Amino acid sequence: MEKNKTIKRAFIASLPVLAGYMVLGIGFGIMMRDKGFGVLWTAAMSLSIFSGTLQYVGVGLLAAPATMIQTAITSLIVNARYMFYSISMVKKYKGTGKYKPFLIFGLTDETYTILSGETPKDANENKYRFLVTTFNHIYWIIGGITGNLLGQIIPFSTRGIDFSMTAIFIASFTEEWIKKNNRKGAIIGVVTTLVCLLLFGEKWFLIPSMLIMTLLLSIKPKREAAK
Amino acid sequence: MKTEAILIIIMAGVTALLRFLPFLFFSGKRETPKYIVYLGEVLPQAIIGMLIVYCLRLTDFTTKPFGLPEIIAVVFVVVLQAVKRNSLLSVLGGTAVYMLLLQLVFK
Numbered sequence: 001m002e003k004n005k006t007i008k009r010a011f012i013a014s015l016p017v018l019a020g021y022m023v024l025g026i027g028f029g030i031m032m033r034d035k036g037f038g039v040l041w042t043a044a045m046s047l048s049i050f051s052g053t054l055q056y057v058g059v060g061l062l063a064a065p066a067t068m069i070q071t072a073i074t075s076l077i078v079n080a081r082y083m084f085y086s087i088s089m090v091k092k093y094k095g096t097g098k099y100k101p102f103l104i105f106g107l108t109d110e111t112y113t114i115l116s117g118e119t120p121k122d123a124n125e126n127k128y129r130f131l132v133t134t135f136n137h138i139y140w141i142i143g144g145i146t147g148n149l150l151g152q153i154i155p156f157s158t159r160g161i162d163f164s165m166t167a168i169f170i171a172s173f174t175e176e177w178i179k180k181n182n183r184k185g186a187i188i189g190v191v192t193t194l195v196c197l198l199l200f201g202e203k204w205f206l207i208p209s210m211l212i213m214t215l216l217l218s219i220k221p222k223r224e225a226a227k
Numbered sequence: 228m229k230t231e232a233i234l235i236i237i238m239a240g241v242t243a244l245l246r247f248l249p250f251l252f253f254s255g256k257r258e259t260p261k262y263i264v265y266l267g268e269v270l271p272q273a274i275i276g277m278l279i280v281y282c283l284r285l286t287d288f289t290t291k292p293f294g295l296p297e298i299i300a301v302v303f304v305v306v307l308q309a310v311k312r313n314s315l316l317s318v319l320g321g322t323a324v325y326m327l328l329l330q331l332v333f334k
Contacts, residue, residue: 044235068234092267113278170304
């Protein structure tokens, strides 16, 4: 019984990601095909990298093709934020046992947003985390393959559907805000990023944002941690 | 063909490295340092705030329609979430509103 409940909870939690990953995945699959890469290349990337941002950039790197050094540095810059996600999950993922490597591998923006929140009370925590990560990975792979194979015959306009990603973050942000869960962090995150966007421009603002917000949050950590 | 395969391996390797490094660094039987525990409590909300700004970074507020579809859809998601407390509903509803605005209202 508990098992079914966990599967149900994980599936429901992953549903908002379904729409977004299908669409972004399809976009990725189409880009790959436009550069002459077929379904195996598309699936291989979604399977092994599992990072939307880097895979979008990666299409260009493959097509060029870029050098190994260029590719490594680009990957480092585009995905440096993941280090901060992982830092904040060190404690949470401590007792996850055999699931741990896959959980870490699957820490995308969206998976992180879902799993940094609370696990539903009637679900087995580790299985729930594993299933949410797995569902999201499957959506991402299927999206890419779908785009690569049938990108041009989608019968309705999907323009604007990528807003589902934004909506995932906003819904989660609002929920935590209502629960009065670390509002200071929420404000610091938004304001720091906005300021960095203005200062550094849209290509470079993520890394300074992460560094500065971590620094700001580190002021007076002892008193905060004690409460 | 071989070059492309190597580049994919590099992208996958660097990405995995970034994700795994903090866990490798703070692994083992040792107690997780207090500071890292603290960051685990405060960083997620800040990061989610950052991702919202990231998603909306290309919104153009200076020319028509002055970011109105984004503003309306964001407010819609916030209100729906505050009232119904159901993330799935908020995400699907917000996305539908945004698509309608983009495709029918502000085309």
